[in-house]
Amino acid sequence: GCHPALNRRLCTIGHAVIESAYATVCRLPACVRSHRAPIAVADHLLSSAEPGEALKNVAQLLSYLGPAVCLDSALVAKLCRLAEAFLAARAKAGQSAVIDAAFQAVFNLLDECILPALSLSEANCPLGELVWSLVRHLPFDLRYRLYGQWKAAEAPGMHPAMIRRRAEVTGRAKYVMKRLTKDNVKQQGRQLGKLSHSNPGPLFEVVIEQITRYDNLVTPVVDSFRYLNSLGLDVLAYCIIEALADSSEESPRLLTLSTFVGAMCKKYTFDLAGCFQYALNQLKNKRCADLLLVREILHKMTGIEVSEEVTEEQLEAMLGGELLRVEGGYFSQVRNTKKSSSRLKELLMEHGLVLPFVFLLAQQRDCVVFNGEPTERHVKQCGRLYDNCQDVLIQFGIFLSLQLSTDEFVAQCPSIDQLINVYHVPADAAFYLLRSGFAHTINQLCDRKLRAGKREAAASAAAAAAASAESADGGGD
Structure with a gap:
């Protein structure tokens, strides 16, 4: 990199380039502006009051600095606020999907x-929240691309300061994880939270590796993550998907990761769209082992449990309504899950994942049995995967019946002919999914006939009354 004095001078020039645009976004009070000293720079610098132009100009300048911009935290904070205002204005104008030069500069x-620069800072939590306020305007695929390149920037052969910082964080994370128990969660959790504010990627690599080796660490790790900020939780979701992609089918690592994700979803709020999209893509590739992840998330967030062995009392309880099923239909105690269930429903509806999951879950059972050569899988493994697909389908169907109103589900779901002939959903799954819709349609027809019958009876009674009145008038005459 450049000499430190040159780095600071470039940061000063960066302040001048964005000064006009930043003043329109985050205007200071007059009493503060009057006491600020002007920035001494050349007059020929490109400066614009329009945020998009200012971001393009400063991006060209700071490309020479790279991570060295960490020398000026105020400049990094200004860049985050200016870029956030720019992305928010684009979203308000309906241009979120447009990728132009200004968006590329951001x-x-x-x-x-x-x-x-965040990696080279020392546990700067407010700066991390500013960065999150900026990146949350991006879709999860672009965010995860950034996180992947962020981790790649710390790989060998890249910036020396980043490599050194990664080694320090990795060593410290291993030191903390060796001493983490359920008795010292508060003390060691603060250390993990401190590391996550600036270097979440290397930290979560160590943590995930440890919990996949020792599954008894899942509960202490989940409790210790109470000190993570919003950016750390989002990077954790990316690291979980990265770890799931490295897991083989039916491995203990996959089971431990699914349990960990379910526990995290139950306790904390973070974006799960990437995890569901990953599971959906795996189903498209005819791989259903990752349904363990979906099963755990649905269980922890909605309280809907799928049990292989149930008692007679539980079967009778499952015949009742929602309250009876919660009280007597499950082995585990179900606490209040209304907020988490509605949050999961909004996530699936926002990203359009409801119907794709329904179709792929219903089709996956046949793929398990008929896809591939007969010698590729053992019969017991095929049976276990088939049962897992069936369980998640039932679990997902119960979740939709509880969270979506009948009108909402009927408006979204295709007809029975389209499900079977167009989307190739098996008949039993299609009728299971549309059972509430059929009952709703039958009730509507019965109500219409009942109202029509009442109207006919009222009309007949009125006609009879009129006829009797006429006959009475005729008899009087």
Whole structure:
């Protein structure tokens, strides 16, 4: 990199380039502006009051600095606020999907300067929250791309300061994880939270590796993550997907990761769209082992449990309504899950994942049995995967019946002919999914006939009354 004095001078020039645009976004009070000293820079610098132009200009300048922009935390904070205002204005104008030069400049700033600078800072939690306020405007696929490149920037052969910082964080994380127990969660959790504010990627690599080796660490780790900020939780979701992609089918690692994700979803609020999209893509590739992840998330967030062995009393309880099923239909105690269930429903509806999951879950059972050569899988393994697909389908169907009103589900779900002939959903699954819709349609027809019968009876009674009145008038005459 450059000499430190040159780095600071470039940061000063960066302040001047964005000064006009930043003043329109975050205007200071007059009493503060009057006491600020002007920034001494050349007059020929490109400066614009329009945030998009200012971001393009400063991105070209700071590309020479890279991670060295960490020398000026105030400049990083200004860049985050200015870029956030720019992305928010684009979203308000309905241009979120447009990728132009200004949007590319914001992405380059995050990739080359802001995130690497966060790695070189010392546990700066407010700066991490500012970065999250910026990246939360991006879709999860772009965010995960940034996180992947952020981790790649710390790989061997890249910036020396980043490599050294990664080694320090990895060593410290291993030291803390060796001493983490359920009795010292508060003390060691603060250490983990401190490391996650600036270097979440290397930290979560160590943590996930430890919990997949020792599953008794899942509960202490989940409790210790109470000190993570919003950016740390989002990077954790990316690291979980990265770890799931490295897991083989039916491995203990996959089971431990699914349990960990379910426990995290139950206790904390973070974006699960990437996890569900990963499971959906795996189903498209005819791999259903990752349904363990979906099963755990549905169980922890909605309280809907799928048991292989149930008692007679539980079967009778499952015949009742929602309250009776919760009280007597499950082995585990179900606490209040209304908020988490509605949050999961909003997530699936927002990203359009409800119907794709329904179709792929219903089709996956046949794929388990008929896909591939007969010698590729053992019969017991096929049976276990088939049962897992069936369990998750039932679990997902119960969740939809409880969270979506009948009108909402009927409006979204295709007809029975389309389900079977167009989407190739097996008949038993199609009728199971549309059972509430059939009952709703039958009730509507019965109500219409009942109202029509009442109207006919009222009309007949009125006609009879009129006829009797006429006959009475005729008899009087």
